[in-house]
Amino acid sequence: MSGLSYEKKNILHRVKVEGCIRCPNSEQRKKHQDQYGYCTYAKTTDGLGARCVGGWGANKAVFLKYYVDITGKALKSSWENIYYIEICSGPGICVDYNEGEQFDGTALAVLQTEGAKYFSKLFFFDINPITIEILKQRIANSPNICEEVKQKVIVSVGDYKKPNSILNVLYANIPSNVRGLNVVFVDPTDLSVPFKLYDSLLNFGNTADFITNYAYGTDFQRNVVSAFKKPKSPSRKKYEGTLQELGFFEDEVNRLDAEHNNFRELAKEHKKQFLKSFEDRGYKFVITTRIKWYYELIYISKNPLGRKFWEEASKKSAREREVGQKTLSFD
Ligand SMILES: C[S@@+](CC[C@H](N)C(=O)[O-])C[C@H]1O[C@@H](n2cnc3c(N)ncnc32)[C@H](O)[C@@H]1O
16 A cells, blocks of 8 residues: 555654553542552553653653754854753653553653753752652663763752752752853642742853743642632742742732632733743743643743744644654555
8 A cells, every 4th residue: 555654753762551551530540659659550661660641741751852952952062061950850751641651751851862962961850769769770771862961961869949959969060160051941740849949040050041840730729819818828838939029919919819719810920920030130032832721831041042942842742743754655
Protein backbone atom coordinates (compact mmCIF):
# COMPACT_ATOMS: atom_id res chain seq x y z
CA MET A 1 0.00 0.00 0.00
CA SER A 2 1.31 3.44 -0.80
CA GLY A 3 0.24 6.87 0.42
CA LEU A 4 0.72 9.60 2.94
CA SER A 5 1.31 8.52 6.50
CA TYR A 6 2.55 10.18 9.67
CA GLU A 7 5.99 9.27 10.91
CA LYS A 8 5.77 8.95 14.70
CA LYS A 9 8.64 10.68 16.51
CA ASN A 10 9.07 9.22 19.93
CA ILE A 11 10.74 12.32 21.35
CA LEU A 12 9.79 11.56 24.96
CA HIS A 13 10.55 7.82 24.71
CA ARG A 14 6.98 6.79 25.35
CA VAL A 15 6.50 3.14 26.11
CA LYS A 16 3.56 1.15 27.52
CA VAL A 17 4.08 0.71 31.21
CA GLU A 18 3.46 -2.67 32.76
CA GLY A 19 0.96 -2.77 35.62
CA CYS A 20 -0.70 0.57 34.85
CA ILE A 21 -4.47 0.20 35.06
CA ARG A 22 -5.15 3.71 33.75
CA CYS A 23 -7.01 4.91 36.83
CA PRO A 24 -10.05 6.92 35.77
CA ASN A 25 -10.04 9.35 38.72
CA SER A 26 -7.85 10.98 41.35
CA GLU A 27 -9.32 8.92 44.24
CA GLN A 28 -8.16 5.70 42.61
CA ARG A 29 -4.79 7.14 41.74
CA LYS A 30 -4.31 8.27 45.35
CA LYS A 31 -5.14 4.79 46.64
CA HIS A 32 -2.33 3.34 44.54
CA GLN A 33 0.29 5.86 45.56
CA ASP A 34 2.94 5.38 48.20
CA GLN A 35 3.70 8.08 50.77
CA TYR A 36 5.84 9.99 48.25
CA GLY A 37 3.18 10.08 45.55
CA TYR A 38 4.75 7.30 43.48
CA CYS A 39 2.41 4.81 41.81
CA THR A 40 2.76 1.31 43.32
CA TYR A 41 1.18 -0.40 40.28
CA ALA A 42 3.08 1.00 37.32
CA LYS A 43 6.39 -0.79 36.68
CA THR A 44 8.63 1.55 34.73
CA THR A 45 11.23 0.05 32.38
CA ASP A 46 14.05 0.77 34.84
CA GLY A 47 12.04 -0.35 37.87
CA LEU A 48 12.40 3.08 39.54
CA GLY A 49 9.51 5.23 40.76
CA ALA A 50 7.31 7.52 38.71
CA ARG A 51 4.40 9.82 39.40
CA CYS A 52 1.18 9.70 37.39
CA VAL A 53 0.09 12.68 35.34
CA GLY A 54 -2.57 13.33 32.73
CA GLY A 55 -1.61 13.29 29.07
CA TRP A 56 -1.12 17.08 29.08
CA GLY A 57 1.97 16.66 31.36
CA ALA A 58 3.94 15.77 28.24
CA ASN A 59 3.45 19.29 26.86
CA LYS A 60 5.57 20.74 29.63
CA ALA A 61 8.41 18.32 28.89
CA VAL A 62 8.24 19.02 25.16
CA PHE A 63 8.15 22.82 25.56
CA LEU A 64 11.12 22.78 27.92
CA LYS A 65 13.03 20.34 25.72
CA TYR A 66 12.67 22.55 22.63
CA TYR A 67 13.32 25.72 24.62
CA VAL A 68 16.60 24.45 26.10
CA ASP A 69 17.66 23.11 22.72
CA ILE A 70 16.91 26.35 20.87
CA THR A 71 18.38 28.59 23.60
CA GLY A 72 21.60 26.60 24.04
CA LYS A 73 22.31 26.47 20.32
CA ALA A 74 21.36 30.09 19.63
CA LEU A 75 23.22 31.69 22.54
CA LYS A 76 26.37 29.58 22.63
CA SER A 77 28.49 32.31 21.08
CA SER A 78 26.87 35.33 22.75
CA TRP A 79 26.95 34.07 26.36
CA GLU A 80 30.04 32.50 27.83
CA ASN A 81 28.00 31.02 30.67
CA ILE A 82 24.40 29.90 30.60
CA TYR A 83 22.92 27.89 33.47
CA TYR A 84 19.75 25.85 33.55
CA ILE A 85 18.10 25.72 36.98
CA GLU A 86 15.06 23.49 37.46
CA ILE A 87 13.21 23.69 40.76
CA CYS A 88 10.77 20.80 41.39
CA SER A 89 12.55 18.39 39.07
CA GLY A 90 10.59 15.23 39.87
CA PRO A 91 12.23 11.83 39.29
CA GLY A 92 12.75 12.13 35.51
CA ILE A 93 9.96 9.82 34.30
CA CYS A 94 6.19 10.34 34.41
CA VAL A 95 3.37 7.93 33.77
CA ASP A 96 0.56 9.12 31.53
CA TYR A 97 -2.50 7.60 33.17
CA ASN A 98 -4.68 8.31 30.15
CA GLU A 99 -2.53 6.17 27.85
CA GLY A 100 -0.83 3.84 30.35
CA GLU A 101 2.56 4.96 29.02
CA GLN A 102 5.71 6.25 30.64
CA PHE A 103 7.50 9.24 29.13
CA ASP A 104 10.51 11.43 29.89
CA GLY A 105 9.82 14.15 32.45
CA THR A 106 11.26 17.64 32.07
CA ALA A 107 14.69 16.81 33.53
CA LEU A 108 15.50 13.90 31.22
CA ALA A 109 13.85 15.66 28.28
CA VAL A 110 16.05 18.77 28.45
CA LEU A 111 19.27 16.86 29.14
CA GLN A 112 18.94 14.85 25.94
CA THR A 113 19.06 17.89 23.68
CA GLU A 114 21.98 19.10 21.63
CA GLY A 115 21.40 22.57 23.14
CA ALA A 116 22.10 21.23 26.67
CA LYS A 117 25.76 20.84 25.67
CA TYR A 118 26.11 24.62 25.50
CA PHE A 119 24.97 25.21 29.06
CA SER A 120 27.82 25.56 31.55
CA LYS A 121 25.94 23.68 34.25
CA LEU A 122 22.45 22.29 34.68
CA PHE A 123 20.91 22.14 38.17
CA PHE A 124 17.94 20.08 39.34
CA PHE A 125 16.35 20.56 42.74
CA ASP A 126 13.54 18.71 44.47
CA ILE A 127 12.47 18.62 48.10
CA ASN A 128 12.25 14.83 48.20
CA PRO A 129 15.61 13.04 48.73
CA ILE A 130 14.19 9.82 47.24
CA THR A 131 13.15 11.67 44.10
CA ILE A 132 16.64 13.15 43.91
CA GLU A 133 18.28 9.71 44.22
CA ILE A 134 16.02 8.30 41.48
CA LEU A 135 16.77 11.22 39.17
CA LYS A 136 20.52 10.82 39.75
CA GLN A 137 20.32 7.14 38.82
CA ARG A 138 18.22 7.85 35.76
CA ILE A 139 20.61 10.49 34.48
CA ALA A 140 23.64 8.27 35.11
CA ASN A 141 22.01 5.31 33.33
CA SER A 142 20.46 7.18 30.41
CA PRO A 143 21.94 6.17 27.04
CA ASN A 144 20.31 9.29 25.55
CA ILE A 145 22.26 11.84 27.59
CA CYS A 146 25.83 12.36 26.39
CA GLU A 147 28.76 12.12 28.82
CA GLU A 148 29.65 15.77 28.25
CA VAL A 149 26.22 16.83 29.56
CA LYS A 150 26.24 14.30 32.42
CA GLN A 151 29.46 15.90 33.70
CA LYS A 152 27.71 19.28 33.96
CA VAL A 153 24.66 18.13 35.91
CA ILE A 154 24.11 18.88 39.59
CA VAL A 155 21.14 17.17 41.22
CA SER A 156 20.40 18.25 44.76
CA VAL A 157 17.78 18.35 47.46
CA GLY A 158 16.40 21.88 47.66
CA ASP A 159 13.24 23.37 49.13
CA TYR A 160 11.78 26.42 47.39
CA LYS A 161 10.27 27.50 50.69
CA LYS A 162 13.83 27.81 51.98
CA PRO A 163 15.53 29.69 49.14
CA ASN A 164 18.95 29.36 50.77
CA SER A 165 18.81 25.58 50.40
CA ILE A 166 18.89 26.25 46.65
CA LEU A 167 20.99 29.42 46.57
CA ASN A 168 23.79 27.84 48.63
CA VAL A 169 24.18 25.11 46.02
CA LEU A 170 24.31 27.71 43.24
CA TYR A 171 26.87 29.85 45.08
CA ALA A 172 29.01 26.77 45.76
CA ASN A 173 29.01 25.73 42.10
CA ILE A 174 29.06 29.06 40.24
CA PRO A 175 31.88 31.37 41.37
CA SER A 176 31.24 35.08 40.84
CA ASN A 177 33.65 35.36 37.89
CA VAL A 178 31.65 32.88 35.80
CA ARG A 179 28.10 34.03 36.48
CA GLY A 180 25.95 34.59 33.40
CA LEU A 181 22.47 33.97 32.08
CA ASN A 182 20.22 31.77 34.19
CA VAL A 183 17.31 29.91 32.64
CA VAL A 184 15.06 29.07 35.57
CA PHE A 185 12.15 26.63 35.44
CA VAL A 186 9.92 26.37 38.54
CA ASP A 187 7.38 23.53 38.46
CA PRO A 188 5.37 23.26 41.71
CA THR A 189 1.97 21.58 42.03
CA ASP A 190 0.38 24.52 43.82
CA LEU A 191 0.69 28.25 44.34
CA SER A 192 3.17 28.12 47.20
CA VAL A 193 6.50 29.34 45.87
CA PRO A 194 7.45 32.37 47.97
CA PHE A 195 8.38 35.49 46.07
CA LYS A 196 11.64 35.59 48.02
CA LEU A 197 12.84 32.60 45.97
CA TYR A 198 12.40 34.60 42.74
CA ASP A 199 13.96 37.60 44.43
CA SER A 200 17.09 35.63 45.38
CA LEU A 201 17.37 34.26 41.84
CA LEU A 202 16.85 37.72 40.36
CA ASN A 203 19.87 38.87 42.33
CA PHE A 204 22.04 35.92 41.33
CA GLY A 205 23.96 36.05 38.06
CA ASN A 206 23.82 38.64 35.29
CA THR A 207 20.24 38.08 34.25
CA ALA A 208 17.59 35.40 34.38
CA ASP A 209 14.71 34.18 32.24
CA PHE A 210 11.91 32.36 34.05
CA ILE A 211 9.38 29.74 33.15
CA THR A 212 7.05 29.20 36.03
CA ASN A 213 4.16 26.86 36.51
CA TYR A 214 1.43 29.14 37.82
CA ALA A 215 -0.75 26.48 39.48
CA TYR A 216 -3.72 28.57 40.54
CA GLY A 217 -6.37 25.87 40.13
CA THR A 218 -5.44 23.55 42.99
CA ASP A 219 -5.42 24.69 46.63
CA PHE A 220 -5.57 28.41 45.73
CA GLN A 221 -8.94 27.88 44.10
CA ARG A 222 -10.21 25.97 47.14
CA ASN A 223 -8.84 28.25 49.85
CA VAL A 224 -8.37 31.79 48.63
CA VAL A 225 -11.90 32.97 49.42
CA SER A 226 -11.82 31.67 52.99
CA ALA A 227 -8.34 33.19 53.41
CA PHE A 228 -10.01 36.60 53.13
CA LYS A 229 -12.19 35.73 56.12
CA LYS A 230 -9.35 34.26 58.19
CA PRO A 231 -6.47 36.72 58.43
CA LYS A 232 -4.37 34.30 60.49
CA SER A 233 -4.94 31.21 58.35
CA PRO A 234 -1.90 29.37 56.95
CA SER A 235 -3.30 29.69 53.39
CA ARG A 236 -3.45 33.47 53.70
CA LYS A 237 0.13 33.55 54.90
CA LYS A 238 1.17 31.31 52.02
CA TYR A 239 -0.57 33.33 49.28
CA GLU A 240 0.72 36.59 50.76
CA GLY A 241 4.21 35.10 50.62
CA THR A 242 3.92 34.34 46.90
CA LEU A 243 3.71 38.08 46.19
CA GLN A 244 6.37 40.68 46.77
CA GLU A 245 4.04 43.25 48.32
CA LEU A 246 1.44 42.86 51.03
CA GLY A 247 -2.00 44.26 50.25
CA PHE A 248 -3.68 41.59 48.12
CA PHE A 249 -6.04 40.66 50.96
CA GLU A 250 -6.67 44.27 51.99
CA ASP A 251 -7.57 45.49 48.50
CA GLU A 252 -11.23 46.58 48.39
CA VAL A 253 -11.95 45.14 44.93
CA ASN A 254 -10.38 41.82 45.88
CA ARG A 255 -12.42 41.74 49.09
CA LEU A 256 -15.60 42.23 47.08
CA ASP A 257 -14.57 39.49 44.66
CA ALA A 258 -14.01 37.19 47.63
CA GLU A 259 -17.45 38.03 49.00
CA HIS A 260 -18.92 37.02 45.63
CA ASN A 261 -16.80 33.86 45.47
CA ASN A 262 -15.24 35.24 42.32
CA PHE A 263 -12.22 33.00 42.24
CA ARG A 264 -11.38 33.73 38.60
CA GLU A 265 -10.99 37.48 39.22
CA LEU A 266 -8.88 36.77 42.31
CA ALA A 267 -6.59 34.46 40.34
CA LYS A 268 -6.30 37.10 37.59
CA GLU A 269 -5.46 39.82 40.12
CA HIS A 270 -2.96 37.59 41.93
CA LYS A 271 -1.16 36.84 38.66
CA LYS A 272 -1.17 40.54 37.72
CA GLN A 273 0.44 41.46 41.02
CA PHE A 274 2.97 38.61 40.74
CA LEU A 275 3.99 39.73 37.25
CA LYS A 276 4.16 43.40 38.25
CA SER A 277 7.19 42.65 40.42
CA PHE A 278 8.99 41.39 37.32
CA GLU A 279 7.74 44.24 35.11
CA ASP A 280 9.09 46.75 37.68
CA ARG A 281 12.50 45.11 37.17
CA GLY A 282 12.40 45.54 33.39
CA TYR A 283 10.80 42.21 32.44
CA LYS A 284 8.74 43.29 29.46
CA PHE A 285 8.17 39.97 27.73
CA VAL A 286 5.60 37.70 29.29
CA ILE A 287 3.87 34.80 27.56
CA THR A 288 1.22 32.72 29.23
CA THR A 289 0.65 29.23 27.87
CA ARG A 290 -2.42 27.50 29.25
CA ILE A 291 -1.74 23.81 29.80
CA LYS A 292 -4.86 22.72 31.60
CA TRP A 293 -7.69 24.54 33.32
CA TYR A 294 -5.77 24.62 36.57
CA TYR A 295 -2.35 25.71 35.50
CA GLU A 296 -0.43 27.90 33.10
CA LEU A 297 3.21 28.11 32.20
CA ILE A 298 4.35 31.72 32.34
CA TYR A 299 7.44 32.70 30.42
CA ILE A 300 9.10 35.89 31.75
CA SER A 301 12.08 37.56 30.10
CA LYS A 302 13.74 40.92 29.55
CA ASN A 303 14.81 39.91 26.10
CA PRO A 304 12.73 39.81 22.89
CA LEU A 305 14.93 36.99 21.63
CA GLY A 306 13.95 34.89 24.66
CA ARG A 307 10.32 35.49 23.85
CA LYS A 308 10.93 34.33 20.27
CA PHE A 309 12.59 31.15 21.52
CA TRP A 310 9.69 30.37 23.86
CA GLU A 311 7.12 31.02 21.13
CA GLU A 312 8.96 28.64 18.85
CA ALA A 313 9.34 26.00 21.56
CA SER A 314 5.72 26.10 22.72
CA LYS A 315 3.93 26.47 19.39
CA LYS A 316 3.15 22.75 19.10
CA SER A 317 1.77 20.37 21.69
CA ALA A 318 3.55 17.14 22.60
CA ARG A 319 1.13 15.18 20.41
CA GLU A 320 1.75 17.42 17.42
CA ARG A 321 5.51 17.05 17.83
CA GLU A 322 5.21 13.33 18.43
CA VAL A 323 3.10 12.66 15.36
CA GLY A 324 5.62 14.50 13.25
CA GLN A 325 5.73 15.03 9.54
CA LYS A 326 3.67 13.53 6.75
CA THR A 327 5.78 11.13 4.72
CA LEU A 328 5.03 9.59 1.34
CA SER A 329 5.57 5.87 1.21
CA PHE A 330 5.53 3.43 -1.75
CA ASP A 331 5.13 -0.15 -0.57
C1 LIG B 1 4.88 18.68 39.17
S1 LIG B 1 6.11 17.70 39.98
C2 LIG B 1 7.51 17.98 38.96
C3 LIG B 1 7.45 17.34 37.62
C4 LIG B 1 8.67 17.47 36.76
N1 LIG B 1 9.14 18.86 36.64
C5 LIG B 1 8.37 16.90 35.39
O1 LIG B 1 7.60 17.54 34.65
O2 LIG B 1 8.86 15.83 35.08
C6 LIG B 1 6.44 18.64 41.40
C7 LIG B 1 7.66 18.24 42.20
O3 LIG B 1 7.84 19.27 43.19
C8 LIG B 1 8.46 18.69 44.31
N2 LIG B 1 8.26 19.64 45.45
C9 LIG B 1 7.18 19.77 46.25
N3 LIG B 1 7.39 20.74 47.18
C10 LIG B 1 8.63 21.24 46.95
C11 LIG B 1 9.42 22.25 47.58
N4 LIG B 1 8.97 22.94 48.62
N5 LIG B 1 10.65 22.50 47.07
C12 LIG B 1 11.13 21.80 46.01
N6 LIG B 1 10.44 20.81 45.39
C13 LIG B 1 9.19 20.54 45.84
C14 LIG B 1 7.77 17.36 44.45
O4 LIG B 1 8.57 16.47 45.20
C15 LIG B 1 7.58 16.94 42.97
O5 LIG B 1 8.62 16.09 42.57
